[in-house]
Amino acid sequence: MKKLVLSFATLALILTSCSEDTDTTQVTKPVVEGEITGEITTNKTFEKGNYTIKGTVRVKSGATLTIAAGSVITADISNGLDMVLVENGGKVNFTGTAAEPIIFTEKSKTAGSWGGIVMFGDAPIVSGKDANGNPITTATSEDGTNTVYGGNNATHNGGVMKYVQVQFAGKKLSDNTSEMNGFSFYSVGSGTVLENLVAYKGADDGFEFYGGTVSAKNLISYGNFDDSFDWQDGWKGEFNTDWYAYQEGTGNYGMEIEAKNVNNSFYPTVDRITLKRAPGTQTEGGSSAAEYDAIQFKKEGNGIYKNVLVSGYVNPNAVAVRIQDAGTNTNQVNTGKIKLLNIKVNDGTTNFGFKDGSVQVSFPIDNYKTTDATTGATLTAGAWSSVDGLNLIK
Numbered sequence: 001m002k003k004l005v006l007s008f009a010t011l012a013l014i015l016t017s018c019s020e021d022t023d024t025t026q027v028t029k030p031v032v033e034g035e036i037t038g039e040i041t042t043n044k045t046f047e048k049g050n051y052t053i054k055g056t057v058r059v060k061s062g063a064t065l066t067i068a069a070g071s072v073i074t075a076d077i078s079n080g081l082d083m084v085l086v087e088n089g090g091k092v093n094f095t096g097t098a099a100e101p102i103i104f105t106e107k108s109k110t111a112g113s114w115g116g117i118v119m120f121g122d123a124p125i126v127s128g129k130d131a132n133g134n135p136i137t138t139a140t141s142e143d144g145t146n147t148v149y150g151g152n153n154a155t156h157n158g159g160v161m162k163y164v165q166v167q168f169a170g171k172k173l174s175d176n177t178s179e180m181n182g183f184s185f186y187s188v189g190s191g192t193v194l195e196n197l198v199a200y201k202g203a204d205d206g207f208e209f210y211g212g213t214v215s216a217k218n219l220i221s222y223g224n225f226d227d228s229f230d231w232q233d234g235w236k237g238e239f240n241t242d243w244y245a246y247q248e249g250t251g252n253y254g255m256e257i258e259a260k261n262v263n264n265s266f267y268p269t270v271d272r273i274t275l276k277r278a279p280g281t282q283t284e285g286g287s288s289a290a291e292y293d294a295i296q297f298k299k300e301g302n303g304i305y306k307n308v309l310v311s312g313y314v315n316p317n318a319v320a321v322r323i324q325d326a327g328t329n330t331n332q333v334n335t336g337k338i339k340l341l342n343i344k345v346n347d348g349t350t351n352f353g354f355k356d357g358s359v360q361v362s363f364p365i366d367n368y369k370t371t372d373a374t375t376g377a378t379l380t381a382g383a384w385s386s387v388d389g390l391n392l393i394k
Helices: 001-023 326-333
Strands: 033-042 045-046 049-059 064-067 072-075 083-087 091-095 101-106 117-120 159-167 181-185 193-200 207-210 215-222 229-232 240-247 255-260 269-277 295-298 303-311 319-323 338-346 350-354 368-370
Touching: 033 045, 033 101, 117 159, 181 193, 193 229, 215 303, 295 303, 295 326, 319 338, 350 368
Parallel strands: 033 049, 045 064, 049 072, 049 083, 064 091, 072 101, 083 117, 091 159, 101 159, 117 181, 159 193, 181 207, 193 215, 207 229, 215 240, 229 255, 240 269, 255 295, 269 303, 295 319, 303 338, 319 350, 338 368
Antiparallel strands: none
């Protein structure tokens, strides 16, 4: 019996030893590395890893490009033009997390080194008027691809982008008319999900909407050379919240709003906006360029903007809200199509004015309301809102 007990004890010791070895042994999954290039014609998934992007990655109609959370995709200016282009009918699944964003960057960390993310859809646009005064419902892209955009599918779905950073984009092309942004959305529809996106230190706009019906939540535009947020072609996203912009070094308007000279009732709506400008920030054209205002409305641009915090636009000639032309003042301001509700303007900046002071701007009662209670954008900081250890919303 003693021998049997000893055997059991010995067996238990052996099993315990094996269990301990198993518990403490960790298998580290290797980091995936590779290249993303060419046309995506069928569904393609890239696991979490470090990738290089080479040339135009074109997501074709019927295909979905998926990139896992925590991935870093690096462009290289020496390759020529790098960009991610999603054609109408193509989709992306770029679903990062607050702790593990998907990061698109560039090797040299130089503004304007690549083309960023460009998405096309077939949602409605209005790009001007024809000779008979009828709205023009298509246009050609300004990204150098000369893609025709515009359609009738208001619910177009280009996929999902959540917790995605685009760094050092905004490439300007050699023809001096074509340019790109951090994120460019051409007639993108309301079925597309855009949340927690960062455009960081690009050489053009942080975010630009060319018509369409898509809305976006939790956007950060940081250190972009042109406008932080820009749109045209009758964009009418109605469910936008928490937009944060910080301009430093070089920057033009915080928000540039236009509708191609088409009198309209589009009413894009954004709730909770912060527009900040660092001391010493110059416009792209230097001191001669009058693009130093927080918000500019022109060419019949309009909309409803709530809880807006403006800070740092202290150029002696700057205003918080600039009305750029008489048509916009007559058709949009005077008829109540532009509303700024609960706006707080710091630093003693003048609230609003006309381009050259030749027209008296007067908002209808209750359409321009100031308050000290506005906090602007409300965002939760994390890895998704940081670049190289810098908290972008501090």
